[in-house]
Amino acid sequence: MRRTIGRAALARPLQLAALPIAAIALTGASGPTGGDPHQRAFVLSNIYFAAAPEDGVCQPIAAGALESFLASLSADEQAALSAPGKRAELEKLMGERLGFRRMALRAGNSGGRSASARLPADLAPGATPTPEQVRAIARLNDFPKGRGALAFQNHVIAYDSCTNPEDFPQLAKGYRTYDGATAFGMNLDDKAGRAGFTGPDGESGVDNQLWRAIGCVAAFRESGNPATAKGTMFSARAPTLIAISGIDDPRNDSDVTVTVMASADAITKNAVGGALARATFDADPDPALRATTRGRIVDGVLTTDPFDIRLNYKEQILDAPRILKGARIRATLQDDGGIEGGFYGYYTLASFYSSIEQMTVNGANLSRVSCPGVRQAIDKLADGYRDPRTGRFTAISSALGFFGVAAFVNDGAQAAR
Amino acid sequence: MKGTFTMKTGRGIAILLAAAATVPLVLAGADRPSIAAVPASHADEASTVRRITEPQYRRAITDIFGADIKVVGRFEPDLRVDGLLAVGTSAVSITSGGLEQYETIARNIAEQVVAPDHRASLIGCTPAAADPAGSACAGQVFDRLGLRMLRRPLAPAERAALVATTLESARALGDFHAGLAAALTGLLTSPDFLFRIDRPGAPEQGRRMVDGWSKASRLSFFLWNAPPDEMLLAAAAKGELDRPEARARLVATMIASPRFADGVRAFFSDFLHLDDIDLLAKDARIYPAFSSAVAADAREQTLRTITDLLVDRQGDYRDLFTTRRIAMNRTLGPLYDVPVAERGWTFHQFPDGDPRAGLFTQISFLAQHSHPGRTSPTLRGKAIQEILLCETIPAPPANVNFAVVQDVDNPTLKTTRARLQAHLDDEECASCHKLTDPMGLALEKFDGAGQFRTTEHGEAIDTTGSFADTHFDGAAALGRLFQRNPQPIDCLVQSTWRYAMGRRLAAFDKPVVARLNADFAGTGYRMVDLIRAIALSPQFYEYEPASPPARMAGWPALATKGAM
Amino acid sequence: MAQDFSRRGFMLKGILGGASVTLGLPILDAMLNENGTAFAATLGGAPLPVRFGTWFWGCGMIPARFEPKSDGANYDLPPQLAPIEPVRQHVSVLTGFDVMLDGKGNLPHISGNTAARTGAPADTWQAIEGPTFDMLIADQIGGGSYFRSLELSADGNPRTSHSFRNGSSMNATIPSAAELYQRIFGPDFRDPNAASFTPDPKFIVRRSVLSGVSEQRAALLARVGSADRARLDQYFTSVREMEGKLALQLQKPPPAEACVRPDAPAPLRASADLTDFETRKANHKLMAELLAMALACNQTRAFNMNFSTAASDLRTAGDTTGYHQTTHEELIDRSVGYQRVVDSFAVRNMEAWAEFVAAMAAIREGDGSLLDNMLIVAHSDVSYAKNHDVAGIPVMLAGRAGGKVKPGLHVRGAGEPITRVGLTAQQLMGVPVDSWGTDAMRTNRPINEIIA
Structure with a gap:
């Protein structure tokens, strides 16, 4: 697969060749108070879709799937079911009419009333089914051929407008995209094309087609508000780490090495509910969850070259890693050891869709999302990494904001090399 | 004034202090302490009764019954006197509220010990055709457990009383094991378990000494912060603890044991x-x-x-x-x-x-x-x-x-x-x-x-x-x-001595502490050697030392926390 | 050591023969005040029993609208707490006590309440590791009353329960006022004031064992110096006092003064919609009043009341979206900074809670009220429902537990585990436990601020 973005394609071979091996090896049983002064590391307490600081452009906001379904009913049915008190009945009808399925794979509450699924004999009780077993379960329980997905932390198997949005285009009616002029992000392609936004600080040519696609969805607008996001901890049980090494001057340094890693160590909260600073995290040894690039610090602001990264995203019932291609970090290094900024790059469609599938229509209805609407908009607005075989874009420009506190990284994988 | 006392936070705890009746008591954090003071004329006696601490109690249960038996409950707080909880153990008693706690903890332990899943290993017998009420079985149980729990053999009358309690309670409750649990509860609540009560033994070189069982306890609680194990009790039974050279061998064995670190931790924690x-x-x-x-x-x-x-x-x-x-x-x-x-x-x-x-x-x-x-x-x-x-x-x-x-x-x-x-x-x-x-x-x-x-x-x-x-x-x-300063060394030596003896420094302690100080310097200030030297001192085993302890000039009073 | 078994032997025989034995210890007179409260607190039994219960509601609150700003007594009442103003002096608010997920997932509306109840978050109720703490307390105090505990739900569903012996054994609830009435005050009603009394042989044996300990006194005191003698004498006095307290357990308890068999409640209309907030509150209030009388009549000493399910099933008839959906769907009104509809639901939960507390306080008992001899722990499944946040799950306590609890305080947990609440309740109710909870949730620190 060839990239469509020139700069990103150029940068990569250089990084791999020049990286110092022991860049972030903070292992060892000795060290000064404050750690190695040539390194800084952070654990991110929240990574979120940075919402545009612009109001009044999404009136009304994008309809959820349930609203679209209601609108599709006959006048009589609409009259009978439009009262909010009829909501449960409406959801039930939507499931029946559209053939949604949801079946529990193990005993216990699985986030809603679900019949127990018939299970294949080779599935141990409580075990997570393999993809082959998922297909077998779908067959055994008469799901439409080739349909259905695990959800709710693998406790259920479901088939609905989120596991398979392509089957329910009618629920995209009433969806709308963001038509404002401002969005967070960076100019990723060095072009100021038609699709570009203006950044909040006036930067032109900002590429953030993902916000174009989902910026009028209530749930994303709210969690993306930076003020809300700062006080929220997300994916704290599988956080992302950023390590900067080779620092000679913490305010201005033209050449530093930046590594993004995952950790399976949960963030500990401090006594006032924030992320505990200066804790040690083991880096996940999985090479897929690790990426390194070069960067520079100018007046305390770090900017990196583009690189491909995979960010864990495990929150409540979701486990949907975010895969970003040609991504850059731009972030402010704070005096208290914290960091605030964003990942700006091309979010792969497959990884985004996975997060939508896992929420299932139950989650989508609770958060007023239309999975088919989101899916159609993203399919249409995707702008990165064209697949030469199909001619379709496989990723979409995006801006993920983040907040982080000082941390130490114990990089066993590095030490072992 | 003999001194002031600080008490760990706790409510309604009676403390009884070997101090003058007019002593002003500083009772930080006590809501309604009931205080009984003892007439001044008794204030200078060396105590022969020390309450076992919570860690010692827990250790005893684990040692005797195994780690499966859980000790759950709240203990009466210990009391810091002269800067050490160990010194406080010879000043405290057990209050009414505390006794309820000890009894509850004891019943809980006893019920676990006789429970069906532990019975076979911990009780080891049941009433049989020849012994329908179970008195022979109960006797065997208390022969074995009595020694470990009281840290000395049971007197025949004590054994008979425990068997009688077992049988009477079994009859009332309609269950032999419930009766056994009742008698075991009594043993765990008894003064000889909850307190270390010294018994006089044969004199050594003109000194009045505690008996061999008490010597085993002194050594074991000092070096291991635990009651004597089978080895020490066996040594006591053979009279080895009355012979200095045999004592030295036992001390060497005890210091080489992994349990010695527990003893050192207990000292420094205090x-x-x-x-x-x-x-x-x-x-x-x-x-x-x-x-x-x-x-x-x-x-x-x-x-x-x-x-x-x-x-x-x-x-x-x-x-x-x-x-x-x-x-x-x-x-x-x-x-x-x-x-x-x-x-x-x-x-x-x-x-x-x-x-x-x-x-x-x-x-x-x-x-x-x-x-x-x-x-x-x-x-x-x-x-x-x-x-x-x-x-x-x-x-x-x-x-x-x-x-x-x-x-x-x-x-x-x-x-x-x-x-x-x-x-x-x-x-x-x-x-x-x-x-x-x-x-x-x-x-x-x-x-x-x-x-x-x-x-x-x-x-x-x-x-x-x-x-x-x-x-x-x-x-x-x-x-x-x-x-590089000598004063922290002096302080450590006298604190370790007070910890070992569970009492304040007395005038007659001056020679032994001086000798310990000199020896400590001679061994390069190795803590292990200081502890060994104390364990080998004849004064460590003395029963009611001859001259009454009086506070020595320039030696410390009690720690009190000021407001700033 | 000389032993004399005759006294204990006589005591056992005497009591087993049905006669009450008077020990004649002065302590009995000294420690029994007119209302019998002196012993009620320490032994959790006669004469005035101390009761324990829980009160559960779903969907938490909005922290900025619920958590008081001031600490300690006379705390301020933010809008969602305003309904408890009439009972504030009885109610302590505990904020900032967290569920530590310890790397586990946050299963919406399950992780929080399993953790608060069992000391460890679980993926399902079936997967809980131990009994809920209300069961541990009921086991401790429930003996001697007709019902070990009463489980109630105001939503009409017997499966709405947060009380479990283990994952496979849920305590089903009594779901309506009418059924509660039948269960307690129906034809099988056991009038505490008419009941005959049989002493429990366990108390007889415990006292007998202690008297065996007492018999060692003379021999031991003779062996020690006078200062040690005074200390050991204190110990033996404590043994005697406990013997005296156990003797009390062998006597018939005093009459339940406030116990009056109430009239049967009118059954609910067949069409009554219990998901409607006002209907729910009315049903709940009826049940609360019946429960209060059941407690006053010594029918039980432990209870669990569920006002709503986790992920609250409540709504307002014909008017708005259900409470739970609203917590996720409603946008934060930027002009006020919170979800307006969710806020109004949260206020109504607290109206029901205030009514529950008031129902307990309305019954006179001794020189105070029934509530004074109770400890109620109220909690929810989440804090901020919108995020399923399990940090700072709201907890409230009501009652004085027979004088053991200081009510009317706001205490901040500052991120400490919520297991401190369960531990505190267990210790206050006499469960011999020094720590509770699993892994990061394990604690050995009761909430001392509220302990009298």
Whole structure:
């Protein structure tokens, strides 16, 4: 697969060749108070879709799937079911009419009333089914051929407008995209094309087609508000780490090495509910969850070259890693050891869709999302990494904001090399 | 006045003190203590009765019945006298509320011991055709358990009483094992289990000595903080503990045992007042990184650092004031601002020149002797004086105005040193503060939670001072001065002796303590050798020493926490 | 050591023969005040029993609208707490006590309440590791009353319960006022004031064992010096006092003064919609009043009341979206900074809670009220429902537990584990436990601020 973005394609071979091996090896049983002064590391307490600081452009906001379904009913049915008190009945009808399925794979509450699924004999009780077993379960329980997905932390198997949005285009009616002029992000392609936004600080040519696609969805607008996001901890049980090494001057340094890693160590909260600073995290040894690039610090602001990264995203019932291609970090290094900024790059469609599938229509209805609407908009607005075989874009420009506190990284994988 | 007493927080705890009837009692945190005082004429007797502590109780149950038997419940708090809980054990009794707790804990243990899943291994017999009521079985059980629990053989009448209680209770409850549990509860609630009561034995070289069973207990509780095991009880039964050379062999065996580290930990936990550190609370808004887990691990850190230095590496006690090798884990790493490679406990080595070095820079010391939201050079200095130098600092007068010191947002007096200095313009205050504050101010680069800092309210912190007429700058430098000074050594030796004996120093202790001091120097200040020397001293086994103990001039009174 | 078994032998025989034995210890007179409260607190039994219960509601609150700003007594009442103003002096608010997920997932509306109840978050109720703490307390105090505990739900569903012996054994609830009435005050009603009394042989044996300990006194005191003698004498006095307290357990308890068999409640209309907030509150209030009388009549000493399910099933008839959906769907009104509809639901939960507390306080008992001899722990499944946040799950306590609890305080947990609440309740109710919870949730620290 060839990239469509020139700069990103150029940068990569250089990084791999020049990286110092022991860049972030903070292992060892000795060290000064404050750690190695040539390194800084952070654990991110929240990574979120940075919402545009612009109001009044999404009136009304994008309809959820349930609203679209209601609108599709006959006048009589609409009259009978439009009262909010009829909501449960409406959801039930939507499931029946559209053939949604949801079946529990193990005993216990699985986030809603679900019949127990018939299970294949080779599935141990409580075990997570393999993809082959998922297909077998779908067959055994008469799901439409080739349909259905695990959800709710693998406790259920479901088939609905989120596991398979392509089957329910009618629920995209009433969806709308963001038509404002401002969005967070960076100019990723060095072009100021038609699709570009203006950044909040006036930067032109900002590429953030993902916000174009989902910026009028209530749930994303709210969690993306930076003020809300700062006080929220997300994916704290599988956080992302950023390590900067080779620092000679913490305010201005033209050449530093930046590594993004995952950790399976949960963030500990401090006594006032924030992320505990200066804790040690083991880096996940999985090479897929690790990426390194070069960067520079100018007046305390770090900017990196583009690189491909995979960010864990495990929150409540979701486990949907975010895969970003040609991504850059731009972030402010704070005096208290914290960091605030964003990942700006091309979010792969497959990884985004996975997060939508896992929420299932139950989650989508609770958060007023239309999975088919989101899916159609993203399919249409995707702008990165064209697949030469199909001619379709496989990723979409995006801006993920983040907040982080000082941390130490114990990089066993590095030490072992 | 014989002394004042501080009590650990607790409610409604009666304390009974071997002190003059007119003694003023300082009962911090007690709501309605009931206090019984003893006539003055008895105040100078050496106690022969020590209440076993909570860790000792727990250890006894684990040793006798196995780790499967859980001890659940709250114990009557221990009492710190003369700076040591060990000394308090010969001053406390058991209150009404405390007895209810002990009885509840005992019933719970007894029920577990006789429960069907433990019966076979712990009871080992049942009523049989020849013994339908089970009296033979009960007799066997108490022959075996009585020795372990009372740390001496049962008298025939005691055995008969336990069997009778078992049978009567079994009849009332319609269940032999329930009857056994009832008698076991009685044994666990009895004074001979809850207290160590010395019994006189044969004299040795003109000294009145305790008997062999009591000698076994003294050794075992001192060296292991545990009741005597089968080996010691067997030695006592054979009279070996009455022969110095056999005692020496036993002491060597006990010091070589892994349990010896438990004994050293118990001493330092008591000596350094680490017992209630997990109740330490900090202002969350000011020290968000501090938590109760941090407090508990800070104690563990200090104890692991000490046993590593003094037991595992047989090190020099004085190095405790300078060591850069410190036990560390990931709970503590954030406060020390260092990475921690291991998931469990590990040792961290701070480099030369680092601000962290020695006991004074450990969180267990820094955070405990601070206020919830700020440092206290006075509390820290007072702790150094009283705990590590065995000095006495008087309590502040009741009418002090602390307004200047407590105003941490004072616009002109930005550092604690500046605020304290303003307070010291009052001469009455200055007389005591000049004893405490200079050493406390040396630690000012560590905040109230023990985290390193270089400034306070934007102003650089000054940590200079002088100790023993020598100028220093900072905590590490103060530690180096302590390492070279004789006073911390004297204090350790006499504290270890008081801990071993469970009583205050008496005039007649002077020769033995002097000898211990000299021997300690001769062995390179190795803690192991000090403990061995005490265990080998004939005075350690003396029963009601001949001359009445009286407080020696210049030796410490009790620690009292002042307000600042 | 000389032993004399005759006294204990006589005592056992005497009591087993049905006669009450008077020990004649002065302590009995000294420690029994007119209302019998002196012993009620320490032994959790006669004469005035101390009762324990829980009160559960779903969907938490909005922290900025619920958590008081001031600490300790006379705390302020933010808008969502305003309904408890009439009972504030009885109610302590505990904020900032967290569920530590310890790397586990946050299963919406399950992790929080399993953790608060069992000391460890679980993925399902079936997967809980131990009994809920209300069961541990009921086991401790429930003996001697007709019902070990009463489980109630105001939503009409017997499966709405947060009380479990283990994952496979849920305590089903009594779901309506009418059924509660039948269960307690129906034809099988056991009038405490008419009941005959049989002493429990366990108390007889415990006292007998202690008297065996007492018999060692003379021999032991003779062996020690006078200062030690005074200390051991104190110990033996404590043994005697406990013997005296156990003797009390062998006597018939005093009459339940406030116990009056109430009239049967009118059954609910067949069409009554219990998901409607007002209907629910009316049903709940009826049940609360019946429960209060059941407690006053010594029918039980432990109970669990469920006002709503986790992920609250409540709504307002014909008017708005259900409470739970609203917590997720409603946008934060930027003009006020919170979800307006969710806020109004949260206020109504607290109206029901205030009514529950008031129902307990309305019954006179001794020189105070029934509530004074109770400890109620109220909690929810989440804090901020919108995020399923399990940090700072709201907890409230009501009652004085027979004088052991200081009510009317706001205490901040500052991120400490919520297991401190369960531990505190267990210790106050006499469960011999020094720590509770699993892994990061384990604690040995009761909430001392509220202990009298």
